[in-house]
Amino acid sequence: MLVFQSTMEGKREEIRKGPWKAEEDEVLINHVKKYGPRDWSSIRSKGLLQRTGKSCRLRWVNKLRPNLKNGCKFSLEEERVVIELQAQFGNKWARIATYLPGRTDNDVKNFWSSRQKRLARILQNSATPSSSHSKSHKTSREVSTFHDVPTLQAPKFTSSMEEELSSKAPSCSSSNMEKAGTIKMVPLPDLVNPKLLHFDAHFELTPYENYPCPDSQLQIPFPNILQPQQDLTFSPDSQELLAGLEDPHFFDVFGPVDAPQLTNGAQLPVEESFLKPVRSFRNDVIVKEEYDNPVNPDAFFDDFPTDMFDHIEPLPSPSDW
DNA sequence: AATCCGTCCAACCGCGGCACG
DNA sequence: TCGTGCCGCGGTTGGACGGAT
Known part of the structure; x- marks a missing residue:
């Protein structure tokens, strides 16, 4: 034009x-x-x-620009980083992008807005039970995925929350780092209704230029969904699944962790192989990236009954932050 | 096969900050 | 100090694409 x-x-x-x-x-x-x-x-x-x-x-x-990840979907880790940093910095996409090698502010912005739309749609469906269980078709992307489910939205970080984080972070991360050896702590916000889920969120993020070796094992805080703090009614499917959560081997997909650790504020070390995508290259360019894992994140949540997340509260609008 | 619908993403627009004369 | 131009950022838009019906 x-x-x-x-x-x-x-x-x-x-x-x-x-x-x-x-x-x-x-x-x-x-x-x-x-x-x-x-x-x-x-x-x-x-x-x-x-x-x-x-x-x-x-x-x-x-x-x-060189070294851009053009046409490459956000990895699980990248998604988590965006969610955390959006909570911390707000819509400062350029700043967030500095923590993501090969990603631009536009990438991050587009990722976030499409994610918001997707979640809004899911919440709308869950808010109207008739539609959530209706036969209205869902695209493959809309089916409950790891991206869609507990990572509902990044909450507003208040100054008190920041203070709390900064006061707790050193003891938490340093001690765990020592104990865990190669395990690193990664930020993650409280992702879901705190009435329903609870876990600690204390991590350290490293900007792009200091990005750590990807070979280290990731440790992701996992919400405590074993002890809901309010009366909830789940479908038989959900109840069965929740019962399954008490199985000490249920979380084996996340790597070595003792079942008792999975109570309040548990943090799950996730096997690198679980998170690492399989990439196909053509002339050194990534042409395909997927999680070629029998227990990939999407498949993991695909197994959840559809009403599992009906109890999640709707997102507050940004103006309420 | 055609159509609809949702998602993704490249690109534009408007605004604010900064440097410089 | 003020005006101007440039740059960077965040918001928005519209086309391409793919899956579902």
Whole structure:
């Protein structure tokens, strides 16, 4: 698309909008090679491209920059990081993106908004039992997944919560780090209705440039769903499942952990293999990423009865934060 | 096969902050 | 100190795509 813009001298300049052509990309890349990722507006003033400086910068940052994970879905760990950091920083997507190697603020923003829509839809369905159990079709993405379920929304972090976290974090993380060896603590907010679930959320995150070795074992706090703090009525399926949670081997998929640890505030070390996606490469580019694990997260929650999460409270609107 | 519907994502827009003259 | 231009960020939009009916 070409748009005409009048200049100070009254001349009309063509400004190109819309999808980028390969030739334009090439010009932009050459410019960055020569001058670095700056002076975006000079690209147009030099007549190299009929794009605004803004548009050039955006194209570079979101698509052309090296080491981007283009076309690669957010991994489980990335999702968790986004959820935690959104709770901590709010909608500071650029800041959040600095903690995610290869991700742009646009990626994070898009991921978050689509996730919010998905959760809103799920909550709407669960709020209207007739529809939640109706035969209205669900797309494959809508079926209860690990992403959809307890990670309902990042709660507002109040200053008192932050103080609490900062006061507890050192003892929690350092002692656990010592005990756990390679285990690292990762932030995670209280993800669901605290009346229903309870767990501690004390972690440390490392920004992009200091990102730790991925070989270390992850330790994820797991909500205590063994002792609901309010009377709940579940379907027979759900009751059966909840009974199954008391089976000490139920959580074996999360790796070595003693069943008694799974009470209040338990933290589950998750096997790296459980989280690590299997990636397919073509010419060093990731073309496919999936969890090729017999007990992958999605499959794990797919087994939950559909009414398991009907008791989760609706999200407060951001204005209520 | 056609259509509908939901999701994803690239790109644009508007605004605020900052540097510089 | 003020005005201007540039850059970066967050919000929004619209097209492409894929799954379900």
